[in-house]
Amino acid sequence: MSQTGSANPFRPGSGIFPPLLAGREAETAVFEARIARTREGHPQHTALLGEWAIGKTTLLMHWRRLRQKAGDAVVLSMAYPQAKDDFLSALARALAAATEPEWSDRLDIELGLDLGVAEARLRRPHRNAESELRRSLRHLVEERRGELTAVVLVDDIDLVADPGDALLQLRASALELYATGLSFAFVVAGSPALFAAVRAAHEPLVRFFEPLTLRPLDADASARAITEPLAETSVGFDAEVVNEIVELSGGRPYYLQKLAYYAFDAAERGRTSRAEFRLAFDGAFASVSQEIFAARWAAMSPIERQVVLVVASLTEPSSSGDIESQAVRSEIRPAATRQALRRLAARGHVDRTANGHRGRYAVRDRLFRRYLELQTCER
Ligand SMILES: Nc1ncnc2c1ncn2[C@@H]1O[C@H](COP(=O)(O)OP(=O)(O)O)[C@@H](O)[C@H]1O
Numbered sequence: 001m002s003q004t005g006s007a008n009p010f011r012p013g014s015g016i017f018p019p020l021l022a023g024r025e026a027e028t029a030v031f032e033a034r035i036a037r038t039r040e041g042h043p044q045h046t047a048l049l050g051e052w053a054i055g056k057t058t059l060l061m062h063w064r065r066l067r068q069k070a071g072d073a074v075v076l077s078m079a080y081p082q083a084k085d086d087f088l089s090a091l092a093r094a095l096a097a098a099t100e101p102e103w104s105d106r107l108d109i110e111l112g113l114d115l116g117v118a119e120a121r122l123r124r125p126h127r128n129a130e131s132e133l134r135r136s137l138r139h140l141v142e143e144r145r146g147e148l149t150a151v152v153l154v155d156d157i158d159l160v161a162d163p164g165d166a167l168l169q170l171r172a173s174a175l176e177l178y179a180t181g182l183s184f185a186f187v188v189a190g191s192p193a194l195f196a197a198v199r200a201a202h203e204p205l206v207r208f209f210e211p212l213t214l215r216p217l218d219a220d221a222s223a224r225a226i227t228e229p230l231a232e233t234s235v236g237f238d239a240e241v242v243n244e245i246v247e248l249s250g251g252r253p254y255y256l257q258k259l260a261y262y263a264f265d266a267a268e269r270g271r272t273s274r275a276e277f278r279l280a281f282d283g284a285f286a287s288v289s290q291e292i293f294a295a296r297w298a299a300m301s302p303i304e305r306q307v308v309l310v311v312a313s314l315t316e317p318s319s320s321g322d323i324e325s326q327a328v329r330s331e332i333r334p335a336a337t338r339q340a341l342r343r344l345a346a347r348g349h350v351d352r353t354a355n356g357h358r359g360r361y362a363v364r365d366r367l368f369r370r371y372l373e374l375q376t377c378e379r
């Protein structure tokens with residue numbers, strides 16, 4: 001425990017607003033430009049794409065705050081693992097609740113909170129999810145007629161059972177509203193594989209929800225994410241500790257928060273130097289392993305495990321061919337290796353860098369690589 005009495009400012013978690021929102025100026029400028037275009041009568045919608053824990057929810061919360069301050073009507077809604085129609089109904093309710101309470105009461109009744117209707121609904125579930133959504137969307141937007149823009153943010157859209165269908169229906173509802181000349185924009189957040197998963201609907205969806213991809217923070221922003229919150233406390237990290245956290249994290253904000261959190265608690269007399277950080281790292285690594293890596297590993301097939309261990313053991317990004325020939329030594333057929341690589345890359349466990357048609361694979365995440373090295377030792 002820190003002996004200084006300062007509260008730990010770091011916030012490792014999911015959807016917890018960080019002490020300092022580092023970087024993201026470029027993405028926010030793109031978002032703001034799209035809202036400005038929307039207001040001028042050229043609606044632009046966004047798909048905010050990024051790996052787990054890269055900062056999607058945080059950025060949506062930031063954008064909500066910005067747009068609210070500017071006077072827009074903003075609704076932020078989370079998707080869950082749920083059927084598409086349940087998702088649309090829940091979104092319709094969130095939109096309704098954002099307008100007058102009176103309207104939301106009326107919609108509640110229409111949605112079936114009134115008992116008699118609820119029973120009817122049970123027999124014919126969600127027949128009107130789509131029209132509910134259109135109605136409440138239109139209402140939200142009409143409320144703002146002549147004023148600013150309505151912005152609807154939907155987080156984790158790929159948790160919905162059929163995200164492609166859900167997106168198509170959002171798009172259909174939006175297109176219907178275009179005819180009225182009302183001003184509003186959608187932002188949906190999901191994993192980078194979102195559009196790959198929707199296949200047939202890919203083209204129209206990508207043109208409608210313009211992708212904006214979140215990448216790890218650069219070294220400068222990463223360092224600021226640590227040093228600026230720290231400056232408000234009575235604890236300091238040696239410069240080499242800050243550098244080490246930045247490097248180990250690879251700019252992934254969740255790792256930054258996690259490592260800095262443990263480094264803060266490890267401070268001796270208000271200071272964390274190399275020696276304290278060594279222990280802090282063990283704690284942070286154990287925590288991430290338990291929270292994230294163990295489940296990830298458990299969900300892999302035996303072949304995927306072998307293949308990911310091969311990729312993690314390579315000193316530089318390697319072609320599928322190189323990985324296949326290594327895996328053959330463990331008696332895995334090249335076709336099986338190729339398939340495992342594709343799956344691992346789609347889930348973000350392995351990084352694929354494309355160079356023309358040739359892809360190269362690596363595990364860039366240093367904490368995950370360390371976890372995999374430990375798995376190798378246990379074999
Ligand atoms: N730009 C940022 N600067 C500093 N910390 C961040 C930033 N973005 C996210 N974080 C922190 O990283 C963690 C994961 O962020 P989150 O928004 O939940 O990611 P996602 O929604 O992509 O899974 C949280 O602890 C959050 O506070």
Ligand SMILES: [Mg+2]
Pocket residue numbers: 014015056057058155156
């Ligand atoms: Mg999130």
